[in-house]
Amino acid sequence: MRWIISLGCMVIALLIAGGSMGYEVGEKQLIGVQDLFFDNFESYDNGTFPSSGGWVVKNWGNGEENQTITDKVSCYGLKSFQLWGNEGWPGAVVYRNISAIRNYDIIGFEVNVMVWEYPSTTSAESAVVAFYNFSSPNVESSPVIVFRSADHCIYTGKIYSWWNWSAMENLGKWHPKVWYKFTLIYDRPKECFDVYINDTLVLNDYPAPAGWQISAIKLASGQAGVKCYFDNIRVFAVIQGGTVYEYIPIIIAVATISTIILLRIRKEK
Numbered sequence: 250m251r252w253i254i255s256l257g258c259m260v261i262a263l264l265i266a267g268g269s270m271g272y273e274v275g276e277k278q279l280i281g282v283q284d285l286f287f288d289n290f291e292s293y294d295n296g297t298f299p300s301s302g303g304w305v306v307k308n309w310g311n312g313e314e315n316q317t318i319t320d321k322v323s324c325y326g327l328k329s330f331q332l333w334g335n336e337g338w339p340g341a342v343v344y345r346n347i348s349a350i351r352n353y354d355i356i357g358f359e360v361n362v363m364v365w366e367y368p369s370t371t372s373a374e375s376a377v378v379a380f381y382n383f384s385s386p387n388v389e390s391s392p393v394i395v396f397r398s399a400d401h402c403i404y405t406g407k408i409y410s411w412w413n414w415s416a417m418e419n420l421g422k423w424h425p426k427v428w429y430k431f432t433l434i435y436d437r438p439k440e441c442f443d444v445y446i447n448d449t450l451v452l453n454d455y456p457a458p459a460g461w462q463i464s465a466i467k468l469a470s471g472q473a474g475v476k477c478y479f480d481n482i483r484v485f486a487v488i489q490g491g492t493v494y495e496y497i498p499i500i501i502a503v504a505t506i507s508t509i510i511l512l513r514i515r516k517e518k
């Protein structure tokens with residue numbers, strides 16, 4: 250009986266130790282993600298432009314009627330947002346103000362993108378997703394995800410260097426009618442960003458100048474002149490904290506010891 254009391258005291262001691270010390274897993278850890286904007290395009294009528302959701306046009310591309318909510322293609326739910334650029338110039342460009350984004354150091358976007366077909370031209374870009382400057386839309390900011398037409402590859406980098414493909418990072422081939430999920434997380438103080446494709450990290454700490462101008466998200470179907478589709482777009486901030494503790498090892502230890510005690514008590518009965 251005495252050993253059970255001893256073990257019980259040990260469990261209590263472990264719990265107290267866990268509560269006061271924990272296991273430090275880093276000097277400064279990420280403690281959460283706060284959504285700043287989300288749109289799955291389900292709330293709009295088919296065939297309309299989603300201006301009621303705050304989307305604004307910069308270029309109508311291949312006609313006003315072709316920049317539209319559609320129920321013919323979707324990644325989640327029944328609808329997505331179709332953009333269709335002109336072959337040549339300009340493409341179809343829209344953006345959405347998210348002014349709260351200025352309040353956070355680490356920001357990101359997540360979006361599903363699909364390009365309908367390979368362009369018949371090698372003109373520059375088809376689908377584009379980028380952080381943007383809402384109040385000065387002609388002043389563009391980094392970073393960007395862009396589908397290049399010439400080699401059918403996805404690129405990332407700074408938006409100013411669109412035409413300097415060799416200065417950008419090639420993230421691999423894209424294929425028509427395939428949805429790709431992109432997650433880009435931009436650490437402005439560190440001046441670098443990470444890119445995930447379909448939840449797999451494909452680029453880590455890519456250098457990028459601090460995007461102080463960023464206040465919006467931009468979508469486009471560029472001058473490749475093909476239909477591009479966007480769904481489930483999310484813009485978020487990563488919230489940082491001080492030291493974060495990891496309690497899992499302590500919980501496992503306490504659970505194991507408690508189980509031993511319970512088994513021993515049952516055996517004695």
Ligand SMILES: [Ca+2]
Nearest residue numbers: 289325326328
């Ligand atoms: Ca949808």
